[in-house]
Amino acid sequence: MSVADLWALTLMAGGGLFVWWLANRLVERPDRGFVARVAIASFVLRCGWSVFQHVIYPSAWRLVAADAMARYGWGRQEAALWREGLAQPALPATLAEAHSRAINLFTTSMIYVFGESAMLPEAITITLNVTIVIAIYLICRHIGTTRGSARAAVVFAAFLPSLMLWSTQNLKDPVTGAAIAWGTLAYMKVGERAHGGYLLLLVVANFLALVYRPYVGILFLAGQGLAWASTVKLPQNALGTVTRIAMFAIMTPLVLYIGTQEMQHTYGEDFGLEWAVDQYESFRQSGMAREGHHGSHYAIPLTASTPAQAILQLPIRVLLLLLSPIPLFPGSTIRLMMYPEMWFMYLYIVPRFVGGFREAWRKNRLALVTILLLLAPVIVSYALKTSVSGEAVRMRSQFMAVLLIFAGIGHGLRSQSAEEPQPAPREVPRLHSAD
DSSP states (O other), X not given: OOHHHHHHHHHHHHHHHHHHHHHHHHSOHXXXXXXXXXXXHHHHHHHHHHHIIIIIOTHXXXXXXXXXXXXXXXXXXXXXXXXXXXXXXXXXXXXXXHHHHHHHHHHHHHHHHHXXXXXXXXXXXXXXXXXXXHHHHHHHHHTTOOHHHHHHHHHHHHHOHHHHHHHTSSSHHHHHHHHHHHHHHHHHHHHTTOOHHHHHHHHHHHHHHHHHOHHHHHHHHHHHHHHHHHHSOOOSSHHHHHHHHHHHHHHHHHHHHHHHHHHHHHHOTTOSHHHHHHOHHHHHHHHHHHHTSSXXXXXXXXXXXXXXXXXXXXXXXXXXXXXXXXXXXXXOHHHHHHHHHHHHIIIIIHHHHHHHHHHHHHHOHHHHHHHHHHHHHHHHHHHHHOOBHHHHHHHHTTTHHHHHHHHHHHHHHHHTOOOOOOOOSSSOOOSOSOO
């Protein structure tokens, strides 16, 4: 191991201490030890994989991390220019440029300060991503789940293999996932007039999402607008109903316009809303060509030449985004490696998710609707765009942990825990009566 690798291990150790401190600082006392142990176990597993793929068996990194490898190579070149005094920084002209430069600046600065080790930026992304399990616990308790349900959701978010794998790469997704999870918590707390620290957390989470994936940041902000429009207090009469509908009607074209502008700044003037809607097949073909095989695409090919067709296909597109690859068809080695997790999803997670969703709808509909509206713009956007299984697994890692809350509720409902009832942080209906 190089000196830079030792620095990376030191950063990992510091990250583990931070995660432990955060869990002990924020989690309720009866669950503090459990959540801290789960978070640290998840952290150690992710760091262990980082060491494995860089020090013990580098071929593993080359197999699954093409984007991370490209970013690391670029960072090494930039760091060399910095050392020679040849770098010429310039202010970004668009949000897309700011995003690209910020991500590359992070990688370059780590290499410049500590030396050449791909584990350096991963130490930071792993730390940020593991804090998601703490955010999931806090969301569960805020909406009134029982302790058993909150613990189950934490375990699902901590140890689902695909979520762990993507968090061990220097990619945008791990940080974006942390931003969405903490942003969801902060939005719900601010809505309950919690103290100003949560407002600051919401601002930071939105900023991280906008920097790391600008279109996701915009869509997440749109989700917050939709959630606010659905919960803002209005008169319980026809005028209030019309006003709420008008708010949704105004927001939708505004979000589309902003998203289209950002897409055009990122990809060019020819890549606007129409491109986003009707190029599903080209995404599929390019993804297949990029991965060099035909086993990565969805088993059910879809195309859409009009927005109406895309909307009609949306339910199955969302299912494919959430549940692909379907573990029944032959494919690449990477695809086959996903099959054990997908069978676990199909046979264990999905039934509990359905039960938890039903229970949340029955007991705390406001919390359920708020979470769904916060995530809906991001999920719909990815459902329209994503047509390659590998990309679907990576994209859903940004929001899947929050959806696993409902699987946790369903698990608690099934387990019929013998634990004594514990008061929730605020007076809300419990999402099941097993505790």
